[in-house]
Amino acid sequence: MFTGIIQSVGRIRRLEPRGGDLRLHVDTDGLDLSDVQLGDSIAVSGVCLTAVALETQGFAADVSNETLSLTTLGQLRPGDPVNLEKALRLADRLGGHLVSGHVDGLGKVVSMTPDARSQRWIFEVPAGVAHYIAAKGSVCIDGTSLTVNEVAGHRFGVNLIPHTVEHTTFHAKRAGDAVNIEVDVIARYVERLIGGGQASGIDVDFLKQHGFA
Incomplete structure (x- = not known):
């Protein structure tokens, strides 16, 4: 999970084709990665990616064809800026709102x-x-x-x-x-609950009256 509070604007260093999809190499522009381990999540312009390599000035992440086709990551070129945020820790302030990193x-x-x-x-x-x-x-x-x-x-x-x-x-x-x-x-x-309102015992009329439907 993330908060939507951008921690750094990085840049795409390199796009490396691998087995039909892509490995993205990101320069983090000074973002501290000392507390990041392999397998941790980092949001790149709102897309949750997994760090598969930690590099001198950034990290690398594999991006599937699904993600490339459904997000702006498929349009990126070397040098393009990207918003970066490390995953939320339970002790962190929630300055924005809860963000999953799953683009709709x-x-x-x-x-x-x-x-x-x-x-x-x-x-x-x-x-x-x-x-x-x-x-x-x-x-x-x-x-x-x-x-x-x-x-x-x-x-x-x-x-x-x-x-x-x-x-x-x-x-x-x-x-x-x-x-x-x-x-x-x-x-x-809320939409999911309303869709199954009667089966789940939810008062749909109440939700509508209070602006949730």
Whole structure:
């Protein structure tokens, strides 16, 4: 699990084809890996990957064809920036929200508009993802925990403060770029429970009255 609080912006050092898929070599740009062991999880732009090798200035991770086809990792090139976060420890502060590192779908940057010192960004997502996103709820974009401002159909908006823009890959994004989207895991469980509401004894009417359905 992760928190969606980016710890470093690394860069892709090398993409190594291996047996039909890919091994990703990531320069962590000073992120301390002294407490990381082989087999530990590291989120790369919101995608949970397993460290299979620890290198002088980073780590390597194997990426399956499934992951390459369903996330932005398949579009990466050497030198591209990536958001990095080490796995959450039980004693850590939960500064963002609980993030699994399992991407639900690809979104697209629609626009960025200045708003005082901040920026308002609009994203578009597929229908299968959009219905999980709620105003004032949480969403994870490229591994970054953000609060949703508003939702309109398949589009939603967020506010990015200067610190977030400067210390994540958002500073390199442009309109039309693809992003990894992970919805709030609570929304998924609520939908699952409502779907089996009668069998599980859940009061679906109560959930609807309180905005959960």
